[in-house]
Amino acid sequence: MGEKSGQKRSYILECSRRVFAEKGFRNVTMQDIVAASNISRGGLYLHFTRVEDIFSAVLNSEESRDGESTDSLPEEATASDILALFMKEQKKEILKKKNSLTIAIYEYYFHLNYKKIKIPPKENLIKQQFETGILILENLIRDGISAGEFYCEDPRGMAGNIMYTLEGLKVAARTLGISEAAVDKELFYIMQGLIME
Amino acid sequence: MGEKSGQKRSYILECSRRVFAEKGFRNVTMQDIVAASNISRGGLYLHFTRVEDIFSAVLNSEESRDGESTDSLPEEATASDILALFMKEQKKEILKKKNSLTIAIYEYYFHLNYKKIKIPPKENLIKQQFETGILILENLIRDGISAGEFYCEDPRGMAGNIMYTLEGLKVAARTLGISEAAVDKELFYIMQGLIME
Amino acid sequence: MGEKSGQKRSYILECSRRVFAEKGFRNVTMQDIVAASNISRGGLYLHFTRVEDIFSAVLNSEESRDGESTDSLPEEATASDILALFMKEQKKEILKKKNSLTIAIYEYYFHLNYKKIKIPPKENLIKQQFETGILILENLIRDGISAGEFYCEDPRGMAGNIMYTLEGLKVAARTLGISEAAVDKELFYIMQGLIME
Amino acid sequence: MGEKSGQKRSYILECSRRVFAEKGFRNVTMQDIVAASNISRGGLYLHFTRVEDIFSAVLNSEESRDGESTDSLPEEATASDILALFMKEQKKEILKKKNSLTIAIYEYYFHLNYKKIKIPPKENLIKQQFETGILILENLIRDGISAGEFYCEDPRGMAGNIMYTLEGLKVAARTLGISEAAVDKELFYIMQGLIME
DNA sequence: AATGAATGAGCCTTCATTCAT
DNA sequence: TATGAATGAAGGCTCATTCAT
Numbered sequence: 001m002g003e004k005s006g007q008k009r010s011y012i013l014e015c016s017r018r019v020f021a022e023k024g025f026r027n028v029t030m031q032d033i034v035a036a037s038n039i040s041r042g043g044l045y046l047h048f049t050r051v052e053d054i055f056s057a058v059l060n061s062e063e064s065r066d067g068e069s070t071d072s073l074p075e076e077a078t079a080s081d082i083l084a085l086f087m088k089e090q091k092k093e094i095l096k097k098k099n100s101l102t103i104a105i106y107e108y109y110f111h112l113n114y115k116k117i118k119i120p121p122k123e124n125l126i127k128q129q130f131e132t133g134i135l136i137l138e139n140l141i142r143d144g145i146s147a148g149e150f151y152c153e154d155p156r157g158m159a160g161n162i163m164y165t166l167e168g169l170k171v172a173a174r175t176l177g178i179s180e181a182a183v184d185k186e187l188f189y190i191m192q193g194l195i196m197e
Numbered sequence: 198m199g200e201k202s203g204q205k206r207s208y209i210l211e212c213s214r215r216v217f218a219e220k221g222f223r224n225v226t227m228q229d230i231v232a233a234s235n236i237s238r239g240g241l242y243l244h245f246t247r248v249e250d251i252f253s254a255v256l257n258s259e260e261s262r263d264g265e266s267t268d269s270l271p272e273e274a275t276a277s278d279i280l281a282l283f284m285k286e287q288k289k290e291i292l293k294k295k296n297s298l299t300i301a302i303y304e305y306y307f308h309l310n311y312k313k314i315k316i317p318p319k320e321n322l323i324k325q326q327f328e329t330g331i332l333i334l335e336n337l338i339r340d341g342i343s344a345g346e347f348y349c350e351d352p353r354g355m356a357g358n359i360m361y362t363l364e365g366l367k368v369a370a371r372t373l374g375i376s377e378a379a380v381d382k383e384l385f386y387i388m389q390g391l392i393m394e
Numbered sequence: 395m396g397e398k399s400g401q402k403r404s405y406i407l408e409c410s411r412r413v414f415a416e417k418g419f420r421n422v423t424m425q426d427i428v429a430a431s432n433i434s435r436g437g438l439y440l441h442f443t444r445v446e447d448i449f450s451a452v453l454n455s456e457e458s459r460d461g462e463s464t465d466s467l468p469e470e471a472t473a474s475d476i477l478a479l480f481m482k483e484q485k486k487e488i489l490k491k492k493n494s495l496t497i498a499i500y501e502y503y504f505h506l507n508y509k510k511i512k513i514p515p516k517e518n519l520i521k522q523q524f525e526t527g528i529l530i531l532e533n534l535i536r537d538g539i540s541a542g543e544f545y546c547e548d549p550r551g552m553a554g555n556i557m558y559t560l561e562g563l564k565v566a567a568r569t570l571g572i573s574e575a576a577v578d579k580e581l582f583y584i585m586q587g588l589i590m591e
Numbered sequence: 592m593g594e595k596s597g598q599k600r601s602y603i604l605e606c607s608r609r610v611f612a613e614k615g616f617r618n619v620t621m622q623d624i625v626a627a628s629n630i631s632r633g634g635l636y637l638h639f640t641r642v643e644d645i646f647s648a649v650l651n652s653e654e655s656r657d658g659e660s661t662d663s664l665p666e667e668a669t670a671s672d673i674l675a676l677f678m679k680e681q682k683k684e685i686l687k688k689k690n691s692l693t694i695a696i697y698e699y700y701f702h703l704n705y706k707k708i709k710i711p712p713k714e715n716l717i718k719q720q721f722e723t724g725i726l727i728l729e730n731l732i733r734d735g736i737s738a739g740e741f742y743c744e745d746p747r748g749m750a751g752n753i754m755y756t757l758e759g760l761k762v763a764a765r766t767l768g769i770s771e772a773a774v775d776k777e778l779f780y781i782m783q784g785l786i787m788e
Numbered sequence: 789a790a791t792g793a794a795t796g797a798g799c800c801t802t803c804a805t806t807c808a809t
Numbered sequence: 810t811a812t813g814a815a816t817g818a819a820g821g822c823t824c825a826t827t828c829a830t
Binding site: 418420421497500501503504507508518520521524548551552554555557558559560561562563564565566568570571579580583584586587 | 614615617618694696697698700701704705715717718721745748749751752754755756757758759760761762763765766767768776777780781783784
Binding site: 402433434435436437 | 815816818
């Protein structure tokens with residue numbers, strides 16, 4: 001029973017995710033979600049009353065989906081290997097058009113911004129992801145330094161810088177437009193800055 | 198006549214700018230602009246038929262406003278001085294809440310994105326600004342290198358990297374939220390990377 | 395212009411009045427009023443945003459309509475004549491089914507009651523009408539006493555008593571149902587209490 | 592089984608009564624009753640299919656509750672004593688805000704009125720109560736007259752007049768609003784009219 | 789009998805857009 | 810040109826009522 005209800009909820013989120021990926025956040029209406037999930041207007045309201053709640057729930061259900069396509073690495077992978085893989089994933093994310101929530105996420109946060117809604121940090125998964133990203137990179141850089149692969153005087157600073165640069169690329173790709181070559185160039189520049197000559 | 202019409206148009210843009218700065222792009226309706234400019238509904242439609250046209254026109258009229266608050270520099274300013282000033286302006290821009298079009302611009306581009314509207318590069322002032330920013334930085338870096346103030350192996354790459362990082366900071370400030378101290382840290386990191394020890 | 399707008403407003407109120415008379419207050423939707431006045435949904439909202447506002451406006455526009463059907467009296471009418479006429483009018487009002495706002499008024503006040511909305515006494519026309527009714531009756535009774543037609547020790551008390559009795563008859567007619575004969579009996583009883591034997 | 596079912600029915604009515612007392616008749620939805628009785632939606636529908644049916648059943652179950660708070664009278668009570676007590680009860684009823692079905696009853700009858708539903712007199716308990724009230728008062732007045740306490744030429748007429756006045760006070764208290772002092776004045780006026788000077 | 793998820797009709801409200809003046 | 814009243818489509822929300830379990 002609780003089971004069934006949970007299933008439906010998941011089903012709605014699954015359908016909604018597609019809608020958000022396709023139309024962003026601000027363009028999505030309750031009706032869009034009704035249409036996408038083939039349920040009744042009232043039926044949807046049984047589970048969610050606002051688009052923003054649905055989006056928030058979608059974000060919270062993303063965790064599990066996240067590692068989806070990561071190529072697995074061999075045991076003896078070097079820091080450079082891992083960094084290269086990370087950059088490859090980031091590139092994919094930056095350029096991904098289909099099935100990406102990126103714009104929707106930005107729009108969602110702008111929306112919260114204007115509605116003056118604050119998400120408690122503990123529930124703010126995007127922020128957590130960002131900060132986790134910094135930590136992972138920092139550790140990776142330190143590992144690379146220890147292994148004599150990387151050179152970096154301020155691993156923490158470098159990690160932050162990389163994450164903000166990636167954020168900049170992500171948003172620029174959705175606004176100014178950015179070619180694959182340009183992304184490659186930027187990512188290459190970052191890696192160059194780390195690798196010992 | 199053309200004169201009069203032009204005046205009214207400018208007046209509308211001036212009023213609209215305030216509205217966009219306050220409410221972003223997506224939250225603004227024709228009615229908001231009518232209300233802000235004390236103009237008649239029909240009157241507005243004589244000049245513009247869509248909110249996006251108005252926003253586009255606001256962007257195109259921004260050029261003149263841009264250098265507004267730049268502190269002037271002495272003749273003999275060093276590259277470091279200029280870079281420091283640039284960073285100070287960027288910091289202001291990143292953290293500015295009032296009277297900033299930043300969110301509106303992102304929303305506008307997302308909107309174009311979903312409407313599949315492409316702006317010809319020549320008319321895309323924001324993109325041009327971004328690219329101009331890269332050029333200016335590149336030149337500045339080269340000047341600094343020549344003067345023995347900076348060290349950098351790839352001025353062009355560095356300039357791009359800085360611009361994307363700033364973009365990342367700007368969008369993060371409007372989504373994840375970012376403290377002044379964190380901005381300082383990031384900007385300091387960038388400068389550190391340039392200045393010779 | 396202000397003229398035109400006022401005309402439309404009056405027109406809406408006129409149509410609404412019919413609707414309220416037919417369906418009461420609680421059963422009336424904005425759509426009913428739209429339908430009754432052959433204007434557009436949005437057009438109605440230009441003038442009124444809630445059914446209760448429309449009803450309130452209808453009440454406030456009733457004043458002028460009020461004396462509509464009063465039979466005129468000869469100059470030399472006695473207090474008894476006037477009282478008889480008053481009672482005749484009251485009887486009509488009590489039994490009137492078509493075109494009466496009585497139930498709507500009760501429903502409206504109940505509605506305000508539950509919404510905890512208080513009408514400032516000065517704007518509460520129904521209350522004023524009631525109190526005016528008491529004053530008029532009191533004066534009439536005093537006149538009748540002076541003329542030796544009536545006998546009454548407490549004209550003010552009698553006037554209040556009559557008004558509440560009439561109110562009771564009015565509401566009973568819409569709830570319990572009441573025959574014309576029963577109304578006659580009650581009104582006759584009141585008059586008997588005044589007229590000297 | 593019939594027993595069990597009856598219990599549940601009574602339980603629903605008990606809960607519903609509270610809801611009607613609090614929200615009137617028109618504001619009550621099936622959902623309100625479901626919520627108030629911790630019963631399932633479907634479960635409620637097994638017993639009642641409309642709010643009006645529930646309200647009707649509540650009214651019919653009120654009989655037993657009615658005499659609830661009547662102060663008991665000594666054996667040798669005079670007609671005046673009884674009348675005074677009656678008036679005291681009426682005053683309480685007129686002014687009672689909490690736990691009163693008064694408005695709900697009016698709304699219910701208005702509702703029937705508009706739905707053109709007629710209750711057969713035999714089942715119309717409110718009407719019967721009203722008529723019983725008249726009879727009781729009439730007898731009381733006659734008793735008072737016999738005992739030399741009251742003076743009244745038309746006990747039947749007086750009884751009806753009193754009941755309608757009380758009805759008027761009751762409805763006025765819920766619409767125009769009425770102070771305790773004003774109620775006292777009216778009730779006093781009625782008693783004055785009976786008691787021999 | 790009992791449950792409560794699901795349905796869909798009905799109402800409310802806001803806007804972009806038009807058009808007579 | 811300018812005005813602003815009017816239109817109607819689009820979206821939001823709530824409830825009575827049904828129905829599979």
